[in-house]
Amino acid sequence: MKILIIRRDNIGDLILTTPLIASLAEKFNVKIDVLVNTYNQSVLENNPHIGRIHIYSKLHHRKHGQSALSVIMRRIKTYIDIRFARYDVAIIAREGFTKRQLHWAKISGAKRTIAFGNDASGSITDAIGKTQDKRHIVELLADLAKPLGAYSEPGPLELYVSEDELTSIAQKIAAPQDIPVYGLQISARKPLQQWQAEKFVELAHRISQREKCHFLLFWSPGSADNKEHPGDDEKAQRIMSACKDISITPVATKNLRELMAAMTLCDQILTSDGGALHIAAGVGVPVVAMFGNSDAWFWGPWGVPHETLEAPDRNVNLLSVDAVDERFIQLRRRVLAAE
Template sequence: MSPHPNPKILIIRRDNIGDLVCTTPLIAALRQRFPEGWLGALVNSYNAPVLDGNPDLDEVFVYTKAKHRGQNESLPGILWRRLMMMRRLRRMQLDDVILAAPAPQPRLIALARWLKPKRIIGFGENGRLDVSLPLDTEDRHEVEDVFRIAAIYGIDGPPPPCRIVAPAGVSPAPTLTIGVHISARKPSQRWPADRFAETMRAIAAQGPIRFMLLWSPGAEDNPLHPGDDTKAQDVLERVGAGATVISRPTQTLPELIAALAECDAMICADGGAMHIGAGLGLPIVCLFGNSGAGRWRPWGVPYRLLQPPSFDVADVGVDEVVTAFNALKADIPARAP
């Protein structure tokens, strides 16, 4: 239990997009447990848009990693702003700092101790943690693993769904729209363009529907930010007049969130975009290559997961994806008349 009835709690999660999405159930549970407490999050500029508009947080503190700084940002500048932010957090006299990533984090423990909270809560054996949780040995989902922290505050029950707030003014598209995200970081998660196109044509042939084609823009051979412009163009040419397709390249995370907020369901590979869709409440057909489906499947939404024995999505057939989508149809919320 918290030693204070209305504690000041800072949650630190500074890794990938999906990891932060999978921490939102814990944030929601803490807000319900401490409606008058202060809840803050310390994140990086890469994943911070996940928390935009989140009503469970009083404040989000964002720092920029050196590798993510913009063209007009100097390294001394971002380091100075980070120092000022940390000094402000230290002055707040925090009750708890939660290191929410369920793994050993010795560097973050040192940062947390500099902030001088009453308690530091984290995972793994480390004498510098005030409350430590053992590392997972039960193959839990990432959400369930992180949510073990809730028991420290007397919170029982299963984790709620993930939560991302749609941007103001964004609403579902006027017709049934399926988001199709074709980009994936891992080679084993990259489904070929011709199969995306064939899948879209097959689904479109069943009745009125439209697709929103989503991808990371740029050239495939860009060493810093490889993109899928060529793949997207290939998909569009192969679909032709066989389906209604809206092209939506998303350069930034806020653009991706806004685009998916217009959709009714989603077809994609495992990755950050999939977790964004789950946070927005979308039913999902997801393709898993060489990644842990048990740990990273969509949380809190209807889904159909396809993972071949080879752990390479190239071995998933079009018919399997179409069958999975048809099985998911009943879970897509009906539109208001």
């Protein structure tokens, strides 16, 4: 059984697909090939269930100095590699297929194509109808194994950080070993998911006054005015300037692997919905997650102890420090009670 999973979406989307990948690999005792993007492929490194990784490069994601021609040539190579791999099954691992995903399934020449969709194309041999039930996306994706007779209850998200990566980031950060380490992840792509810098500052001071602890500050690197890859360097600097009186380390991660490794050092993490949320859950860290214009029941933390806050008017800016602090305390108590 040769299986190709098509998941050309965001970082969090790919992480949320890892339970499906694991269940198929274990059921058929094979490694699963995947089609992913250049910017999310690194989350699959060291995953024992992954076979070949086919890379799709988007022109607007090419690196500095990389020509458009080189991106197009790499894309052609991916076409050829997928076509000649001779897959038995192509799975569009998405809550609803698009023409682009279907295009790649056709290129694969797979005998069977599995996807969600009530009005599925004739090219999809195994269409799974959508339901109105409120189910987490991980539970939904697990249904894609049903046409193969391989359904199982989904396990945790799977991210694999090597000992070398852990050692390297631990030496770089040098966080205290004898007190709790709390992560504050301050970035979110959508404006309605962004909590204000001054609220992170107030929360950090409240927690540090309540107990002896250390904070790691995470953010998307780059300046806010970078049109291609806007970041939160300025927001992080404002927070650090206002937190000189508490124990806190800024963690300027250069890539996803460093972020994964650094988050494993935390006892608990606060973040808005987004890729970083699923990275935290993927490395097994309890999470307090803030939701604005996204649904917690569908995108919430999977497989780890967590608390979720759904903001008034679907705007994280409207969440109070009191509300977030209360959930932070509740989660910490629950985790300690379970140890």
